[in-house]
Amino acid sequence: MYKHTGSRGSGAPGWVLQRITGILLVVVVIGHYFIMHADPASGHTYSAVLERMHHPFWKMFDLTFITVGLWHGLNGTWGIFRDYELKPAVSLTIYGIIILSGIAFWVLGVNTILSF
Amino acid sequence: MAYQPKPPEGWLKTNLKYTKQSGSWAWILHRITGLGLTAYIYLHIIALTSLTKGAKAFDDEMKLFTTPVFKVLEWLLFSLVIYHAFNGIRIVLVDWANGARYHKKILTVVYGLGIVLFIGMGFLMFREPITNMFASIR
Numbered sequence: 001m002y003k004h005t006g007s008r009g010s011g012a013p014g015w016v017l018q019r020i021t022g023i024l025l026v027v028v029v030i031g032h033y034f035i036m037h038a039d040p041a042s043g044h045t046y047s048a049v050l051e052r053m054h055h056p057f058w059k060m061f062d063l064t065f066i067t068v069g070l071w072h073g074l075n076g077t078w079g080i081f082r083d084y085e086l087k088p089a090v091s092l093t094i095y096g097i098i099i100l101s102g103i104a105f106w107v108l109g110v111n112t113i114l115s116f
Numbered sequence: 117m118a119y120q121p122k123p124p125e126g127w128l129k130t131n132l133k134y135t136k137q138s139g140s141w142a143w144i145l146h147r148i149t150g151l152g153l154t155a156y157i158y159l160h161i162i163a164l165t166s167l168t169k170g171a172k173a174f175d176d177e178m179k180l181f182t183t184p185v186f187k188v189l190e191w192l193l194f195s196l197v198i199y200h201a202f203n204g205i206r207i208v209l210v211d212w213a214n215g216a217r218y219h220k221k222i223l224t225v226v227y228g229l230g231i232v233l234f235i236g237m238g239f240l241m242f243r244e245p246i247t248n249m250f251a252s253i254r
Binding site for chain 1: 127147150151153154157158161162164165167168170171174175178181182190194197198201204205207208211212237240241
């Protein structure tokens with residue numbers, strides 16, 4: 001019955017969360033882009049970034065951003081693969097890569113944020 | 117669920133053969149931009165690990181990222197952000213706010229507002245070179 005990895009559940013919790021995290025990200029990503037990428041004077045020197053990174057608000061902002069952003073991106077990527085009829089071994093491999101790389105990059109990012 | 121046999125000519129050909137209306141293109145673009153943005157988060161995380169390697173490593177890296185080529189790439193990246201964000205709102209409206217009745221109108225707004233914001237972001241990002249260019253003409 002469970003022929004394909006990931007087809008066991010209905011996928012409904014992921015579907016709802018994809019929308020909720022998406023709504024959050026619309027605000028956070030566009031805000032981030034206007035603050036960090038649009039303004040050339042927003043401070044990209046080491047000292048300016050450190051000053052921001054020591055602030056608890058920006059720390060929380062970045063931790064939320066990295067967690068929600070990675071989850072939304074990887075859940076979406078898995079959702080694309082789920083649309084196609086993959087062999088169980090292929091499906092499991094892709095799922096493994098998504099989960100493991102997601103955890104690895106989350107740890108890498110969180111380590112950067114929390115080292116200040 | 118019954119096991120669906122694969123179409124004889126493979127999924128790529130089948131997908132290409134579908135008649136695509138505006139919504140299909142919106143769906144395709146949403147997937148491509150989503151994959152692109154996910155890849156970019158990974159790059160973004162790797163790039164910023166240089167913060168833990170001290171001031172020189174980080175500032176050297178930032179010198180590269182503020183070159184014109186990277187600034188233009190950064191601007192182009194905004195088109196992925198803005199499209200994925202606005203079309204995402206459209207998807208939520210279709211799913212939760214009876215948007216299936218007016219999704220083509222929202223799509224027009226998505227593209228229209230997206231292009232306006234993309235150009236606006238270009239002005240914000242390249243304010244200085246643009247001002248200098250006009251100053252030199254005068």
